[in-house]
Amino acid sequence: xxxxxxxxxxxxxxxxxxxxxxEDENLLIVNKPGWLVCHPSKNGPLSSLAGVVRLHTxxxxxxxxxxxxxETSGLVIFAKRPAVARKFQxxxxxxxxxxxxxxxxxxxxxxxxxxxxxxGRRPEGLVHVKSEVREGRGTQAxxxxxxxxxxxxxxxxxxxxxxxxxKHQIRVHAEWIGHxxxxxxxYGPDESLYLExxxxxxxxxxxxxxxxxxxxxHCHRYVFxxxxxxxxxxxxxxxxxxxxCEDVIGAADSVRVSDALGSGPIGG
Numbered sequence: 158x159x160x161x162x163x164x165x166x167x168x169x170x171x172x173x174x175x176x177x178x179x180e181d182e183n184l185l186i187v188n189k190p191g192w193l194v195c196h197p198s199k200n201g202p203l204s205s206l207a208g209v210v211r212l213h214t215x216x217x218x219x220x221x222x223x224x225x226x227x228e229t230s231g232l233v234i235f236a237k238r239p240a241v242a243r244k245f246q247x248x249x250x251x252x253x254x255x256x257x258x259x260x261x262x263x264x265x266x267x268x269x270x271x272x273x274x275x276x277g278r279r280p281e282g283l284v285h286v287k288s289e290v291r292e293g294r295g296t297q298a299x300x301x302x303x304x305x306x307x308x309x310x311x312x313x314x315x316x317x318x319x320x321x322x323x324k325h326q327i328r329v330h331a332e333w334i335g336h337x338x339x340x341x342x343x344y345g346p347d348e349s350l351y352l353e354x355x356x357x358x359x360x361x362x363x364x365x366x367x368x369x370x371x372x373x374x375h376c377h378r379y380v381f382x383x384x385x386x387x388x389x390x391x392x393x394x395x396x397x398x399x400x401x402c403e404d405v406i407g408a409a410d411s412v413r414v415s416d417a418l419g420s421g422p423i424g425g
Contacts, residue, residue, distance in 0.1 A: 231376030
């Protein structure tokens with residue numbers, strides 16, 4: 158089954174256990190796949206990450222420290238107690254956390270780029286949720302660092318460090334530098350693909366225009382700089398993006414890529 162073509166499948170509780178990176182009495186750290194929503198849905202507890210986590214822990218209430226879009230894979234942090242949730246959420250609010258993503262971008266980006274451009278909701282267009290780089294009223298300052306790790310086959314694997322936390326920030330800035338996030342239906346080659354996907358699912362036109370069935374964005378690392386010492390969490394690159402890197406970019410010998418992926422070199 159292609160989980161991006163129709164309603165996403167229900168989570169297999171046994172498979173879910175393989176997504177758990179760390180668990181103790183305070184936290185549950187999960188490496189979320191790119192086809193699953195975080196928040197509860199009408200299709201029951203196994204249709205969302207929050208639902209299956211609640212079943213796994215048996216807790217009446219859990220606290221989602223920071224969410225990810227459905228199509229973004231990677232680190233999701235659940236706190237089991239309100240005080241723990243508050244501690245991590247305040248760290249994010251007070252910017253004592255470093256967050257980095259891995260992203261596959263269209264085109265071969267060979268030098269690091271730091272984008273310091275304000276973002277605002279686009280006033281017109283087919284897709285109302287789309288933002289853009291612009292100045293003036295209603296915009297927010299945004300800064301993103303793109304660091305290429307490997308390139309080839311018309312694509313680049315990059316470490317991306319958003320220094321601010323604006324909605325769609327990485328995708329907007331990637332579009333602005335001319336290296337869109339691969340597989341992005343909103344900020345990719347034609348925004349009408351997003352509307353087509355919402356209405357009809359995965360179609361032949363999407364297959365022809367997008368090399369991946371979801372946006373190639375993965376939340377890879379958090380480092381919380383607490384006064385008592387740092388807490389770091391790392392999620393290895395999702396398997397679908399790893400396969401794409403192996404098949405298209407072919408960067409098996411790159412030490413920097415091995416370090417970024419967190420679980421050995423691609424192709425290794």
